[in-house]
Structure formats: structure tokens, C-alpha cells
Amino acid sequence: MLALALAAAPVAAQDMVAPAGSGGVADAPEPAADPATGANETNDVVVTGTVTRSVTQIGNVEIQKILPGTSPLKALQTLPGVTYLTADPWGNNEQNISLFVHGFNAQQLGYTLDGVPLGDQQYGNYNGLSPQRAIISENVGRVTLASGAGDLGTASTSNLGGTIDTFSSDPRADLGISAAQTVGSYQATRSYVRLDSGDIGQNTRLYVAGVRQRARAWDFVGYQNGWQGNAKLVHDDRNGKLTVYFAYSDKTEPNEDATVVAANQPYQPYIRPFLYPDLTNALKYFNNQYAYNGAPSYAAAGSNYSNYYGGALRTDYLGYARYDWRASDRVTWSNQVYFHHNDGVGIIAGPITAAGLPLLFSFYYPGVAGSSPTSPANLARLSTIFGNSGLATRTTEYRIDRYGGLSTLKLELGDHQVELGGWYERQSSSSFRRWYAFDINEPSSVYRRPNSYADPLITQYGSEVRVEEIQAHLQDSWRIVPALVVQAGFKSTFQRARQAVPVQPIPGSFTGSRELPVGRINTDRWFLPQIGALWDVTDSEQVFVNAQKNVRQFQTSAAAGLSPFALGSQTLFEVFKDQTKPETSWTYEGGVRTRRALDLGPITGFEGQISYYHVDFSNRLLGISPNQTISAVASGATILANVGSVTTDGVDVAGTLRFGDTFSLYNALSYNNSRYDDDYTVGTAQTVVPTAGKKVPGSPEWLNKTVATLRTDGAELQLIGDYIGRRYATYTNDLSVKGYFTLAGRIGFDMPVSGAGLAKKLSVSLNVTNITDKRAASTISIGAASGTYNFFPLPPRQVFATISAGF
Numbered sequence: 090m091l092a093l094a095l096a097a098a099p100v101a102a103q104d105m106v107a108p109a110g111s112g113g114v115a116d117a118p119e120p121a122a123d124p125a126t127g128a129n130e131t132n133d134v135v136v137t138g139t140v141t142r143s144v145t146q147i148g149n150v151e152i153q154k155i156l157p158g159t160s161p162l163k164a165l166q167t168l169p170g171v172t173y174l175t176a177d178p179w180g181n182n183e184q185n186i187s188l189f190v191h192g193f194n195a196q197q198l199g200y201t202l203d204g205v206p207l208g209d210q211q212y213g214n215y216n217g218l219s220p221q222r223a224i225i226s227e228n229v230g231r232v233t234l235a236s237g238a239g240d241l242g243t244a245s246t247s248n249l250g251g252t253i254d255t256f257s258s259d260p261r262a263d264l265g266i267s268a269a270q271t272v273g274s275y276q277a278t279r280s281y282v283r284l285d286s287g288d289i290g291q292n293t294r295l296y297v298a299g300v301r302q303r304a305r306a307w308d309f310v311g312y313q314n315g316w317q318g319n320a321k322l323v324h325d326d327r328n329g330k331l332t333v334y335f336a337y338s339d340k341t342e343p344n345e346d347a348t349v350v351a352a353n354q355p356y357q358p359y360i361r362p363f364l365y366p367d368l369t370n371a372l373k374y375f376n377n378q379y380a381y382n383g384a385p386s387y388a389a390a391g392s393n394y395s396n397y398y399g400g401a402l403r404t405d406y407l408g409y410a411r412y413d414w415r416a417s418d419r420v421t422w423s424n425q426v427y428f429h430h431n432d433g434v435g436i437i438a439g440p441i442t443a444a445g446l447p448l449l450f451s452f453y454y455p456g457v458a459g460s461s462p463t464s465p466a467n468l469a470r471l472s473t474i475f476g477n478s479g480l481a482t483r484t485t486e487y488r489i490d491r492y493g494g495l496s497t498l499k500l501e502l503g504d505h506q507v508e509l510g511g512w513y514e515r516q517s518s519s520s521f522r523r524w525y526a527f528d529i530n531e532p533s534s535v536y537r538r539p540n541s542y543a544d545p546l547i548t549q550y551g552s553e554v555r556v557e558e559i560q561a562h563l564q565d566s567w568r569i570v571p572a573l574v575v576q577a578g579f580k581s582t583f584q585r586a587r588q589a590v591p592v593q594p595i596p597g598s599f600t601g602s603r604e605l606p607v608g609r610i611n612t613d614r615w616f617l618p619q620i621g622a623l624w625d626v627t628d629s630e631q632v633f634v635n636a637q638k639n640v641r642q643f644q645t646s647a648a649a650g651l652s653p654f655a656l657g658s659q660t661l662f663e664v665f666k667d668q669t670k671p672e673t674s675w676t677y678e679g680g681v682r683t684r685r686a687l688d689l690g691p692i693t694g695f696e697g698q699i700s701y702y703h704v705d706f707s708n709r710l711l712g713i714s715p716n717q718t719i720s721a722v723a724s725g726a727t728i729l730a731n732v733g734s735v736t737t738d739g740v741d742v743a744g745t746l747r748f749g750d751t752f753s754l755y756n757a758l759s760y761n762n763s764r765y766d767d768d769y770t771v772g773t774a775q776t777v778v779p780t781a782g783k784k785v786p787g788s789p790e791w792l793n794k795t796v797a798t799l800r801t802d803g804a805e806l807q808l809i810g811d812y813i814g815r816r817y818a819t820y821t822n823d824l825s826v827k828g829y830f831t832l833a834g835r836i837g838f839d840m841p842v843s844g845a846g847l848a849k850k851l852s853v854s855l856n857v858t859n860i861t862d863k864r865a866a867s868t869i870s871i872g873a874a875s876g877t878y879n880f881f882p883l884p885p886r887q888v889f890a891t892i893s894a895g896f
Contacts, residue, residue, distance in 0.1 A: 141576050141621025141635045143678055143700045143741070145169070146233040149258060153227065154807060154835055156856050157271050157891045158279045158302060160221040161232045161255045162188060167794050169741035169757040170236050172813060174867045176345045176881045177306070177313065178858045178889075181221050183212050184344040184401060184435075185881045187868035189788040190236050191702060192737045192763030193250025196650075197641060197672070199243050202255045203334060204495055205409050205427045206514065209247035213435055213485060215518045215554065215646040216246075218405050220255045222338040225300050225317050227269065227281050230258035236741075237678040237702050238637035241562040241580045241619055244495055244512040246642035249674045249706070257334060259323050260294040263287045265849070266896040267298075273856075273889030276312075277304035295322040307884055309362035311343030311398065311535060329414040336407040341536055344399040344437075347870055347879035349392040350824070358382045358393055359864060360882050365398035365438075368478075368532050375440045375479050387440070396439035397480055397527075398535040403433040419501040424494070431489035434538050438482045438527055441471050446481065450474075450524075452598035453547050474546065476528035482539055484523050491516040493558070506566040508578070514558040520647040521592065522549040550605060551592030552647030554654060557585040564619070572625040579618045584642045585611050588654040599648070599657070606662030610653055612671055614640045634679040641672040651710045656729060669731055670708040678702040680741075697744030704737035704763075713771050733767025735785060752799050759792040765820070783822045786871045789814040791828070803841070809833045818869050818878035826866040826880065833858045850895035855888065862886040 145168050152164040156178060163180025166173040172189040175182050188195035188210075200207040200217070202224055208217015220232075232255050239245070239252030264287035271279040283298035297320045304313045317338045324331040346361035362382070364371035373379035374395070377386040384390045409427035416422055441447065447462035454474055456467035475481045493514030500507045523545035525533070533539055564578025587609040596603050621635030644652040653665045680700030687694055713728045743757035763785040768777050784790065791814035799806045814828040837854035862885050870879035 141574070141623045141633050142235055142637075143237050143633075143635075143680060143698075143702070144233060144235045146231050148231045149227075149229055152229055152232065154837070154854075155809070155833070156858065156889065157269060157854075157893075158226045158281070158300070160219075161224070161226065161229050162186075162220055162253065164229075164232055165234055165253065166811065167755075167757070167796060167809060168234055168236075169743045169794070170739065170759045170761065170792065171234065172789060172792065174813075174881075174883075176867055176884060177304075178884050178887050179221075179304075181313065181315075181340075182342050182344070183210075183219055184342065185347070185868045186210075186212075187787065190234070190251055191704070191739055192735070192761050192785050192788045194787065196247060196644070197249040199239050199245025199248025199252040200255075201244060201252070202407075203257055203332075203409065204244065204254075204411070204425055205407070205429075206244040206493070206512075207255075209245075209644065211644070211646060211650055212401075213433075213487060213520075213646070213649060214431070215487070215489065215520070215644075216491070216516055216556070217489075218338075218403075218407065218429065218431060220253075222317075222340060222403060222405050223336055223407055224255060224257055225281070225298055225319050225336075227267075227283070227300070228258055228298055228319050228321075230256045232256070237700075237704075238619065238635060238639065238676045241564050241578050242495075242497060242508070242510045242512075244493075244514070244560065246558060246582065246584060249639050249641045249672060250676075250704075257319070257321060260296040260321060261285045261287070262294065267893070268896075269891055269893035271889055271891040273304075274887035275305040275307050277887075277889060278302070279304075292325040293322065295320065306343050306345075307887070308345075308360045308882065309343070309364075310366060311363060311400065313340075313342055314536070315340040329412055332409075332411045332413075334409050336405070338403070338405045338407075340401075340403050342401045342403075343535060344401060344435075345881050346396060346399065347868075347881050349877070349879055350818075351392070351877035354391050354393060356384045356390055356393060358384070358390075361393055361395055363398045363535075364395050365535055368397070368529075371395075371397050372479065372529075375442075394440070394443055396437055399435075399437035399439075400535040401433070401435050402536075402538060403431065406430045421499045423497045423499075425496075426492070426494045428492040429489065430491075431487065433487040433489075434540075435485040435487075436482065436535060436539070438480050438533065438535075440479055441475055441481050442468060442479070447471065449549075449598055450481075450547075452595045474526070476526040476530075478527045478529035478532070480527035482525040482527050482533055484521075484525065484539055484545075486519075486521045486523060486538075486540065488519045489516065490518075504568045508562070508564050508566075510562050512558065512560040514556075516556045516558070518554050518556075518645075518647070519552060520554075520649075521551040522648065523547065524549065548592050550594045550599060550648055551590065552605060552654065553589045553591060554645050554647055555587050556645050558642075559583040559585075574623045575620075576622070577618075577620040579616055581613075581615045582617065582640060582642065583611075583613045584645075585609070586643070586645045586654075588645075588647065602657035604658060605648060606654060606656055606659045608659075608662065610643065610662075610666055612642055614671070629683055629685045631682045632679070633682070636675065636677045639674050639676065643671055651712055651729060653729060655712075661728065665729060669710070669729065672710055673707050675705045676702065677704070691748045692746055693749050694747035695744060696747075697742075699740070699742045701740050702737070704735075706735040706737065709733055709735055709765075711769065713769070730769075732769035733765060733781075735763055735765055737761065737763040737785075739763075750800065753797075755794075755796040755798075757792075757794040761788060761790055761792075763788055778820065780820050783820065784817050786817040786819055786822070787869055789816045789828065791815075803839045805835075805837045807835045807837075816866075816869060818871060818880070819875055820871065821875045823875045824878055826869055829863055829865040829883075831863050831883070832860040834860055848894045848896055850893075852893050854891045854893075856891070857886065857888050859884060859886045 160180035174187040239248045267283040269281045279302040281300045285296045322333040411425035413423045451462040497510035524547040525539040562580035566576045619637040624632045646652040682698045684696045711732045739761040745755045765780040793812040795810040812830045818824045840851040866880040867883045868881040
């Protein structure tokens with residue numbers, strides 16, 4: 090049952106689970122593990138009562154109710170102020186994820202797993218990995234969202250708008266096996282198994298777990314494949330607690346192509362499916378002999394043509410060791426070291442005639458002097474070079490190596506709780522853009538990296554980036570009187586980054602670029618303050634207020650994103666270093682929480698929270714393209730500049746009505762008004778783009794989430810309603826996508842098990858997503874100019890059945 094469990098008085102607060110390192114009055118102990126599943130269960134949704142900020146969290150049980158195996162980030166979709174969209178029902182496909190929290194997008198939030206930094210979640214990540222690759226969904230203990238301002242000690246360089254902290258469940262106390270099997274629409278199958286050792290001596294226990302998932306994309310023949318493994322060991326002794334964790338992930342995600350909406354695109358399909366593996370008909374389509382999705386030919390589809398295939402292949406290894414030393418009843422010192430290695434590739438195969446590719450290839454394979462790159466003779470010559478298929482395969486090949494450490498010292502000094510901490514990380518990443526032949530006699534596959542069987546025809550660029558992150562924080566929670574706590578502190582953050590470019594692009598071949606910059610860029614922010622207060626007004630009501638300043642360090646990705654290392658010349662890079670500032674935000678929030686038992690006929694209880702927030706967001710960075718029609722496939726460097734500020738005001742209202750233990754009704758209503766304060770200019774003509782007063786695109790103004798849960802003996806029915814309001818799709822607000830409502834449902838049964846039987850727990854469930862089969866825009870890609878944007882489709886209705894057991 091979904092619940093908002095709100096701590097009110099200090100006694101009630103002991104029932105809460107405060108996020109680790111929250112700096113609140115007291116961190117509550119981690120909840121006990123369920124004997125059958127090993128999951129550390131919390132109340133389904135918790136609004137913490139021990140911090141001065143708006144912090145909510147969702148537990149393992151509720152996460153798996155949404156859909157077994159769902160992404161930890163998608164699980165947050167039921168929380169106030171959160172918009173999470175993707176083109177697959179699990180929320181796993183990173184290429185088309187859209188996440189907004191209070192007007193901030195995914196790259197403006199901070200992410201951790203058990204305190205380990207996960208980077209900024211940019212697609213083609215350069216400094217981390219997604220939570221769904223860092224941990225198996227079933228092993229998540231809880232996910233915590235600080236929707237306004239994150240904890241000062243969060244290890245992140247991007248948490249302008251809050252933090253999302255995922256926590257792994259601990260090994261359970263008894264020997265046992267947990268297993269689950271899910272099957273469903275579009276040949277979906279997910280197999281999960283976990284072995285818990287129980288206590289193997291000296292208070293030491295561990296688990297190992299694995300999952301295999303395979304599911305066909307709903308709109309084309311492409312399969313989401315993945316193997317994951319997790320292991321965790323916990324050892325308790327009289328001096329403290331040792332935790333060791335390891336994760337392995339090997340995933341293949343077939344990507345979508347977004348539909349282009351523009352005045353010059355007369356044909357705008359709902360989907361743009363890949364044509365793989367039907368090469369015969371794909372070649373007919375590319376030669377204008379075959380209709381595409383209702384369009385008479387490839388040429389008539391314009392920018393909404395289909396590629397042959399596209400996908401993301403990612404392999405990750407992540408591990409950490411942490412020791413929490415209880416030096417005394419009043420002193421705790423926690424130290425954690427971690428590492429992460431990633432080997433990944435983004436791959437796409439498509440026609441050589443599209444997306445400006447003839448011009449790009451002409452830099453490497455010049456045609457007849459004076460002839461157009463798109464002349465029939467040049468195109469025929471390029472087709473021969475690229476394998477006589479008329480197709481080419483492009484890759485972006487990634488590598489990440491990171492290691493670091495975190496240290497936190499907590500002191501209880503009378504009425505004061507003092508926390509001092511630091512974070513250090515050293516990261517190395519590389520990115521190489523390469524083009525390979527698509528041999529008509531040996532066609533390539535989306536599931537296999539071209540560099541494993543072929544030499545590239547073109548290495549367009551190659552970048553090596555090295556970064557050091559250093560962060561420190563100090564805070565004090567002072568209980569002035571038993572009912573009032575004031576918390577204050579600050580953090581300092583420093584970034585040292587440099588780029589080397591072993592392979593420079595040919596000048597002009599990387600659209601808008603002369604070269605990729607080489608050199609260093611360092612940023613320091615010594616004082617980012619925070620102050621807040623928590624007042625227990627009554628035994629049932631709390632008031633909290635908080636103000637905090639945050640910064641988003643410059644991205645350090647190569648040739649992509651809002652990164653100085655993606656600038657198109659050394660000159661632009663030097664100007665950027667001298668004139669551009671990191672994005673900063675001041676977040677102010679306050680609210681009231683309540684938790685009351687009621688005797689109003691069938692209504693037996695109510696929990697709720699209302700919160701208001703105001704954000705002053707300064708030094709907004711924007712990539713301003715010198716050519717507004719640059720293609721996503723050919724890609725191009727941009728001019729990166731501060732273009733003004735954003736002002737945000739919003740309100741979240743959430744509550745749960747309880748009708749005994751049988752029925753509960755949860756509703757969360759959110760309003761967000763995020764507006765640009767300034768216009769900006771583009772091009773050498775300094776054309777004004779009128780954005781002042783316009784709303785931030787992609788982020789809806791209104792959200793409403795509803796969860797109704799009915800329980801009887803051995804059975805549970807849950808319905809989840811999600812309304813997403815209208816979203817603007819351009820910076821100038823001239824285009825928008827309509828709001829829509831989706832409905833998902835689950836029915837689950839706990840099966841009776843014999844006391845003498847093998848299974849300790851057995852359950853079956855049926856999940857249905859998008860029950861009404863709504864067709865609408867899911868993720869939208871914001872248009873760089875008026876009159877155009879891209880969108881991804883909403884996944885259709887899908888059905889999944891799961892059987893799970895504990896032994």
C-alpha cells in the first residue's frame with residue numbers, strides 16, 4: 090500500500106528512515122530485511138521528518154509493484170514534482186529518458202548509490218553510470234529524492250536541483266534463495282535469482298544475485314538484452330560495520346529515432362522504427378522502391394526517414410568498500426573507497442545520403458573537383474567505399490575509469506551534531522567517433538561492436554579527458570530546545586579538468602568546428618552555504634524551512650553536451666575560460682507535514698505534506714548552434730555561453746487517506762512555474778531569441794499522481810494514475826505537446842504455502858501498463874529554434890505476469 094509516513098514528534102521520528110548523511114536530528118536505523126526477499130522494507134513512500142528539507146523516498150516493495158525490474162529512477166514517478174518518461178515500460182532505455190524535478194532536468198541533479206557518485210546521467214556518460222546499471226532493481230532497498238536541495242555531503246558536481254540517492258538492500262540474516270520470473274508483452278522475459286548466506290560466523294553475511302532480461306522493442310524488431318550481477322557483504326563487530334559491494338552489468342539497448350515535428354516536414358509519423366533485420370526491404374526503401382510507414386518512399390519521409398539500426402552497448406564494473414567506525418557513543422567516522430570501469434559504444438547504421446553525410450565523407454574521400462558531394466557519381470563511389478550497401482555504420486566508443494573516496498566524521502557535542510566530510514575522485518574518460526563500412530555481403534549487427542571485427546574507415550575524432558573532483562563540507566545541527574532544530578553548514582567544491590585530442594577532426598568536417606580544444610579548465614567554489622530549521626509544532630505537525638546555494642560544475646564530456654571540451658575551436662575555449670561561469674542556484678523551500686489518526690467513520694488516518702519552493706537559477710548555460718539545422722547524426726560543435734537566469738516558484742501537495750488496513754488513497758498535486766528571465770542572441774547577426782518570460786520547455790506546469798490500493802487477505806489491487814500537463818517544446822514556447830493521463834494497474838496474490846513445504850513465500854502478480862493504450866508524446870527533444878522539435882512515442886499497453894518465491 091502506498092503511504093506517506095510522516096514523522097511528527099521526536100518519538101514518531103524513530104519510525105522514519107532518514108537518508109544517510111542527511112544531517113538531520115538523528116539518522117534512523119536501516120529497516121530490517123524481509124525474511125523471504127531480503128529487501129530492506131520501508132513504508133512504501135516516506136516523507137522524512139528528521140531533515141529541514143523536502144525529502145521523500147520509496148521502498149523496495151513499492152518499487153517492484155510498479156513493475157518488477159523497473160528502473161530506480163522510474164520508481165520516483167509517483168512522487169510529487171517528478172516527471173520521468175522513456176520509450177520502454179521499465180524506464181531502462183537511457184537514450185530517450187526525460188527526467189524533470191521542479192523544472193530542473195536530469196543533468197542538473199545529483200545521483201549516488203550507497204554514497205558512491207553516479208555522475209550526471211548524460212547519455213553517452215563520461216563520469217558515471219545509470220542507477221539501473223549500478224544495481225539490479227530487485228536489490229534496491231530504497232530510493233530517496235531531495236527535490237529541492239540535496240545533502241551537503243552528496244558526492245556530485247551536478248546537483249543544482251536536488252539529489253536522487255539509491256540504497257542497496259543488506260544481506261538477510263537467514264540462509265535462503267529468492268527468485269522471480271517475469272514474462273510479458275513483446276516476448277519480454279526477466280529471470281532473477283538471489284542467494285543469501287545468512288550469518289556465516291562473526292556477524293558476517295553476504296548475498297550474490299543475478300538477472301537476465303530480454304525484451305523486444307514494441308515498435309521494431311530489436312531486443313533489449315542484459316546480464317547483471319550483484320554481490321554484497323556485511324560484517325558487524327563491536328567497533329563498527331564493514332560493507333563491500335560489487336556490481337557487473339552488460340547491457341544492449343536498441344534505441345529509438347525521434348519523430349521530427351517541423352513546418353518543412355509534411356509527413357510526421359508517430360513512430361520511426363528501425364528496419365533491422367530485414368536488409369532486403371531496407372535496401373528497397375533506401376532506393377525509393379518501398380513505402381515507409383504510410384509515406385510513399387524514403388525521400389518523402391524527409392527527416393523522418395528510418396535508419397537500419399541503432400543501439401547502445403554498455404559494460405560496467407562497479408565496487409566499493411566502506412567501514413563505519415563507532416569510535417564512541419558520540420563519534421562515528423565513515424570511510425569509503427570505490428572504483429568504476431565502463432566500456433561502451435553507441436552505434437547506428439543508416440543511409441549515406443542522409444543527415445549531411447555526403448558532405449562529411451567528402452572531407453575524407455574527395456570526389457571529382459567541382460562536383461557536388463551529392464551528385465550521383467559521388468554517391469555511387471561512396472557506396473562502393475562503404476561496402477556497396479548504401480549504408481554506413483557510425484560508432485561513438487567510450488571508456489571511463491574512476492576511483493575515489495569519501496570520508497565523514499560525525500560528532501555529538503551536547504545539543505550539537507557536527508558533521509565534517511570530504512570527497513575525492515580521479516576520473517579518466519575517452520571518446521572516439523568512428524565510421525565503418527557496412528558490407529552488403531557481411532551485414533553488421535546492432536548487437537556486436539564493429540571494432541571487434543572490422544577496421545574503421547574514418548576516425549573522425551578522438552578525445553582523452555582527465556578530471557579531479559574535490560569536495561568538502563561542514564555542518565552543525567543544533568537542538569536549541571526539544572522542539573526546534575537549526576541546521577547550518579557549507580560545502581566547497583573544486584574541479585580540475587584537462588583534455589588531450591590524439592585525433593583531431595579535419596577542419597570543417599565536424600560541423601562548425603575548426604578543432605577540438607586542448608588544455609585545462611579549473612573551477613573553484615569555496616563557499617556554498619545552507620541553513621534550515623525544523624520545528625515540531627505539535628506531536629502531529631512539523632514545519633520546516635531551508636535555503637541553500639548549489640553549483641553545477643562544467644561538464645567534461647568530449648565533443649558533446651554543454652561542455653567546454655566540445656567547443657569548436659581553441660579560441661572559443663580560451664574565451665569560455667575567461668568569460669563563462671558555472672550554473673548556480675539558490676533554493677528556498679518550506680512546508681508543513683502532518684500525520685494523524687482519525688475516527689471519521691471509515692477514515693482512520695491521514696498523512697500529508699504541503700511544501701512551497703522558490704529557485705533563483707543563474708548563469709544558465711546554452712549550446713548555441715551556428716547552424717540551427719545541424720543534424721543529430723552528423724552532429725556539430727556549438728557556441729557555449731551564459732544566457733541569463735531562470736526564476737521558479739512551485740507548490741507540492743501530497744497526502745494519503747487511510748480506510749483501515751483495507752484501502753488507501755494517495756494523491757499528489759504539483760504546480761511548477763519556471764520562466765526564463767532573459768532573451769539571448771544567436772549568430773553573427775546577433776539575432777534576438779525572445780525567451781524572456783517564456784516557460785522552461787519540457788517541464789510540465791501541472792502534475793497529478795494518484796494511487797489507490799485495495800487489500801484483502803492474500804490479494805492486493807493497485808491502480809496508478811499519472812497526469813502530465815502540457816509541455817512547451819521550444820525555448821520560445823511557440824510549440825507544445827498536449828497533456829495526457831495514463832493508468833497502470835497491478836493485481837497480486839500471496840499464495841498459501843505449507844509449513845512443511847520448501848517455499849517460505851510464494852506470490853503471483855499481473856501488471857498492466859498504459860491500460861487505456863494512450864498515444865502521446867513521451868520524451869521531447871527541445872527545438873533549438875522556433876517551429877521545430879522532436880518527440881519519442883509513449884509505449885503502448887503491455888501486460889506482464891510475475892511469479893516470485895522465497896526459499
